[in-house]
Amino acid sequence: MAICDKPIERPRFSCMLGGVLATTGALPRTVPIIHGAQGCGGSLAQGILLGGYYGTGYAGSGGMPSTNISESEVIFGGEEKLREEIKGVFEVMQGDLFVVSTACMTDIIGDDAKAVVDSLRPLPKPVIFLESGGFKGNSYYGYGRLIEELFLQYIPISTKKNLKAVNLLGLVPAYDPFFRGDLAELKRILNLLGIEVNTFVTSDQTQENLLKAGEASLNIILSRVYGVEAAKTIKESHDIDYLVTDLPIGAKATENFARLIADRLEISKNVVDPLLAAEIKNYYSFIDRATDVIADTDFQNYAVVVANATQALPYARYLDNEIGWIPTHIFITDDLDEDQEAAIRSAFGEIEFETRPDLVFETDTFKIQQYIEQNTPQFLADEYYPTISPAFVLGSTIERRLAEVLKGNFLSVSYPIINRIIISKGYAGFRGGLNLLEDLIGTQLAGR
Amino acid sequence: MAKEIKQIAIYGKGGIGKSTTTSNLSAALSDMGYKVMQFGCDPKADSTNTLRDGSYIPTVLELLRDKGKFNAHEAIFTGYNGIYCVEAGGPAPGVGCAGRGIITAVQLLKQQKIFEELDLDYVIYDVLGDVVCGGFAVPIREGIAQHVFTVSSSDFMAIYAANNLFKGIQKYSNSGGALLGGVIANSVAPDSTYQKAIIDDFAARTDTQVMQYIPRSITVTQSELNGKTTIEAQPDSAQAKVYRQLAERVGGHTESKTPNPLSLQDLRAWAAEWSDQILAIESGDVRGEAMAI
Ligand SMILES: Nc1ncnc2c1ncn2[C@@H]1O[C@H](COP(=O)(O)OP(=O)(O)OP(=O)(O)O)[C@@H](O)[C@H]1O
Ligand code: SF4
Ligand SMILES: [Mg+2]
Numbered sequence: 001m002a003i004c005d006k007p008i009e010r011p012r013f014s015c016m017l018g019g020v021l022a023t024t025g026a027l028p029r030t031v032p033i034i035h036g037a038q039g040c041g042g043s044l045a046q047g048i049l050l051g052g053y054y055g056t057g058y059a060g061s062g063g064m065p066s067t068n069i070s071e072s073e074v075i076f077g078g079e080e081k082l083r084e085e086i087k088g089v090f091e092v093m094q095g096d097l098f099v100v101s102t103a104c105m106t107d108i109i110g111d112d113a114k115a116v117v118d119s120l121r122p123l124p125k126p127v128i129f130l131e132s133g134g135f136k137g138n139s140y141y142g143y144g145r146l147i148e149e150l151f152l153q154y155i156p157i158s159t160k161k162n163l164k165a166v167n168l169l170g171l172v173p174a175y176d177p178f179f180r181g182d183l184a185e186l187k188r189i190l191n192l193l194g195i196e197v198n199t200f201v202t203s204d205q206t207q208e209n210l211l212k213a214g215e216a217s218l219n220i221i222l223s224r225v226y227g228v229e230a231a232k233t234i235k236e237s238h239d240i241d242y243l244v245t246d247l248p249i250g251a252k253a254t255e256n257f258a259r260l261i262a263d264r265l266e267i268s269k270n271v272v273d274p275l276l277a278a279e280i281k282n283y284y285s286f287i288d289r290a291t292d293v294i295a296d297t298d299f300q301n302y303a304v305v306v307a308n309a310t311q312a313l314p315y316a317r318y319l320d321n322e323i324g325w326i327p328t329h330i331f332i333t334d335d336l337d338e339d340q341e342a343a344i345r346s347a348f349g350e351i352e353f354e355t356r357p358d359l360v361f362e363t364d365t366f367k368i369q370q371y372i373e374q375n376t377p378q379f380l381a382d383e384y385y386p387t388i389s390p391a392f393v394l395g396s397t398i399e400r401r402l403a404e405v406l407k408g409n410f411l412s413v414s415y416p417i418i419n420r421i422i423i424s425k426g427y428a429g430f431r432g433g434l435n436l437l438e439d440l441i442g443t444q445l446a447g448r
Numbered sequence: 449m450a451k452e453i454k455q456i457a458i459y460g461k462g463g464i465g466k467s468t469t470t471s472n473l474s475a476a477l478s479d480m481g482y483k484v485m486q487f488g489c490d491p492k493a494d495s496t497n498t499l500r501d502g503s504y505i506p507t508v509l510e511l512l513r514d515k516g517k518f519n520a521h522e523a524i525f526t527g528y529n530g531i532y533c534v535e536a537g538g539p540a541p542g543v544g545c546a547g548r549g550i551i552t553a554v555q556l557l558k559q560q561k562i563f564e565e566l567d568l569d570y571v572i573y574d575v576l577g578d579v580v581c582g583g584f585a586v587p588i589r590e591g592i593a594q595h596v597f598t599v600s601s602s603d604f605m606a607i608y609a610a611n612n613l614f615k616g617i618q619k620y621s622n623s624g625g626a627l628l629g630g631v632i633a634n635s636v637a638p639d640s641t642y643q644k645a646i647i648d649d650f651a652a653r654t655d656t657q658v659m660q661y662i663p664r665s666i667t668v669t670q671s672e673l674n675g676k677t678t679i680e681a682q683p684d685s686a687q688a689k690v691y692r693q694l695a696e697r698v699g700g701h702t703e704s705k706t707p708n709p710l711s712l713q714d715l716r717a718w719a720a721e722w723s724d725q726i727l728a729i730e731s732g733d734v735r736g737e738a739m740a741i
Contacts, residue, residue: 071552072513077543109545 010365010398012308012333012415014047015134017103019142019172022048024099025060026173026201027210031095032059034066035082035113036103040134041066047139051174051415052422058095065089069105078106082116090124096207097154099146100129107133128153140226140308140334143172148230150200150210157238158214164265165196165216167240169231170223171247173201176310177417181426181435182247186222189258189429192275193267214238218264222247222428223310224347225340246347247314250322250433251283283430293441300324301440302388304402305357306331306368306395307414309344313351315394315413315427320353322433323440327357328376328388331368331395333414336361369402392440409443453563456698457573457587457626460599461609465634467495468668468677469599469694470574474499475679476688476695478529482569485524486531489554489587490576491538491546499527502675507537508553520560528680532566546576547583554586585616588626595629595704597659600650602636602643604719607650614654614709627704630657632694635664642726653718655708659701660694663687 013019017036021044024032034041045061048054056063067085069078082100089098102113113129120127130149132142147169168186171179180202187197198209198216219234219242221227231242243264248257255276262272293299303325305316312332319325332344341361348359358375362368373379378387391408393399397419403410412419413427427436458473460466467488474486488495493507505525512518527533536553538546554573557563563571573587587593598613600606610631617628633647644661651658667688671681678687710718 071548073544075509075544075546075549075552076513076539077545079543109548110543 012363012396012398013138013140013175014044015104015139016137016142016145017101017132017134018044018047019139019175020099020101020130020132020146021045021060021064021142022051022054022139022174023143023146023172023201024101025057025064026179027097027099028200028205028207029058029094029096031089031093031098032064033082033086033089033098033100034064034103035078035085035100035106035111036066036069037105038066038068040103041068048174050418052177052412052417052420054174054177054422059093065093067106074105074109077109078111079116082106082111082113083120086117086120086123086127096125097210098123098125098127100127101132102130104133104135107131107135126154138334139175140172140223140310143175144227144230147200147227148233151213151230151234151238155210155213155238158212159239160215161217161240162196162212162215163217164194164267165198165212166190166218166220166261166265167198167200167213167216168220168222169200170221170227170310171201172226172310175415176308177415177422178413178426178428178432181422181424182222182428182432183426184424185426185429185431186248186257188431189254189279190261192279193258193262193272195261195265195267214240216240218243218261220245220261224313224343225309225336228343246317247310247428249314249318249427249429249436251280251430252321253314253317254429254433255280279430283434286434287437290437290441293445297441297444298390299441299444301326301390301392301409303327303392303394304329304331304372304388304399304406304408306333306393306399306402308332308334309336309340311414313344313347316353316357317351318427318433318436319394320355320357321351323437324354325392326355327353328355329358329360329372331371332359332361333363333368333396335363365398368399369405372402372406392443411439411443451567451569453568453571454595455563455571455573455593456629457575457593457596458599458632459575459596459610459613460634461606462576464599464601464606464609465662466599467574468498468672469632469634469662469691470495470572471498471677472679472688472691473695473698474531474570474572475528475677476692477570477699478531479679479692480695480699482699483567484531484570484572485563485566485568486527486533487554487557487571487573488533488535489550489573489584490536491541491549492576493535493537495574496525496527496531496533496535498672498675498677498680499531499533500525500675505533505535507535508556509537509549512552512556518556520557520562523557524562524566528677532568545583547581550575550583551586554592558592585620588617589620589623591624593626595701596626597629597632597698599632599634600647601634602640602646607646607719608715610650611654611709611715614656614707618706618709621706628656628707629698629701629704630659632659633661636661638663642722642729646722649722650718653708653710655705659697660690662690662694 067081183199219231221244248254316327316330319327391406393403393410396414426432458470508523525533538549598610600610665687667685671678
């Protein structure tokens, strides 16, 4: 395959509406109502599938109702169409919560979705709305805004806090492809410590979890950038403190995470220590048996991580801190503003690496490859050079090509993932750390 | 060979007299023997009223919305002296997108090749107010009008709008858009010492010309109250003569140019200069240039 010299950018996220719809589709018995052109729902349903074939579910993806506005609504306004659509949806769809989300066109022409929804109240079921025209931001931003509006419009304010209850936020359905497995594992660990957890978007959740989210005493944001603004708003509106941290992968990171939360919730060390000790013992008993093949296989790798702002650092940290690989490059592929970049840089600074990787913010797939080629002696006409070899690329399915260039192995961990289906697997926590190790070794053994 | 249809767009600040001037221009051109269509590009849909005894006609966009399918013939009505009247129409105030409406309406008529079918000599677009968004720039974009005239009084806000329009024309001038024919000065008081001078000065600075000075006249008001143009209601009046003269100039006009709009800063400085002069004139304290030195 020749290297394409005209880069065609391959998107690693969709628009704000895309994030809103993926998230709405993951909420318990929640029905999205798109107020936009038919292409929005159609293409974004496809976009959701690129998260490891994250399917339709209750009323997501291909099952999303939409007003499908056309030229006539663009000119004369589409509020009437939205009104009819909402009435229609209530006739044919059952749900516990409905989310009206506008798209670019309806935002541009200024349709007042709020006024339409309000004029129809009282409605048989709760309906919230948000302006989610794609031009406002990407899918990760859409997730944060939806969480914010869920609190502002739906989740009751509670002055009585449950000191042992938290909301686990920051992972975006489909766009963080392992969100279900990751959240389930972190919830399991927090539950062990006696903490009640609302995730909103895993399959165990019910409306009950949403409705009592206001009683939580802490919002845990598993991303340095996404969901942070929402957490600030919720602090104001619902007086829930928040803690911004990284997604923990593997025993060390997860132990730190668990202790951080336990400290914050003032859970006694006497409770925490034995529980974590058991988890850690269990973790290493599995690692123990894997060491045979690790020792035989010359298993240590140089690694390149290509992922979004939420996942990239945690994966790199795992590779270095937990399994002793050498991550050489971390590419963060979302379009971040200055503050967000600064947040990532500062989080990066806090991680101890044996050899510090290059942290690069690059949205363009071709430039990622170019960056490595132009900055690594191996690709320059140098006679004696250190090589990135053996190499292992952790990225999206798009990075398969990069792995070929580096003559290395490849595991898909970030959006878009189309070379495997993701069902319950996660890489976070203790179990996730083992899953990841299993996949990293498994990939290298697959050719045998 | 098919004859070339002269397509003209009239722009200007809201309420400045575009529809009045356009309708009188259409009427006068029609009297001269030309086949004319007046195309109102304004959701108010009142451009052609005085050509049709004050009556409103169904608009292109109404027909499109109500019937789903659009037949251009249903949107074309004849008015004074056989002038074809069309109104683009648009959404009610505060909803939808009027700009998109104008794009759609103009495209629909173009697609159906109705101008050629009717063997028109002139299509005159009467376009709402400022060029606020892309939709209102459609008549000056490639392949629609060739000539733009702007109606302006000597008021600063009218000139500001004209200058904005010039910016729009300049923007599209390299890509085959319409060029500027000139300024039609409206509501000029015949006895004012400075109104004409202000418009002349603005035209000179922006590299354009004044096509006609139209006085503010009660004849226009009287005619409008009868639902008619001055040309129809009072063909022998002095005002009708002014409109006829405008029509002759527009008829003879062939070469439009790219204007040279003033920057916002220059425009403000220019306006400030004039306001000083007017103050001086009105207080009777006319200082000569020599005195200022
Ligand atoms: N030369 C004139 N003498 C007297 N009255 C005039 C003259 N020109 C315009 N008018 C009056 O000014 C009013 C506004 O004019 P007109 O409707 O033509 O403006 P317009 O620019 O088309 O406005 P809009 O932007 O609202 O479409 C009308 O009542 C019209 O009769
Ligand atoms: S970017 Fe806008 S038009 Fe495109 S899918 Fe998103 S909301 Fe729809
Ligand atoms: Mg008008």
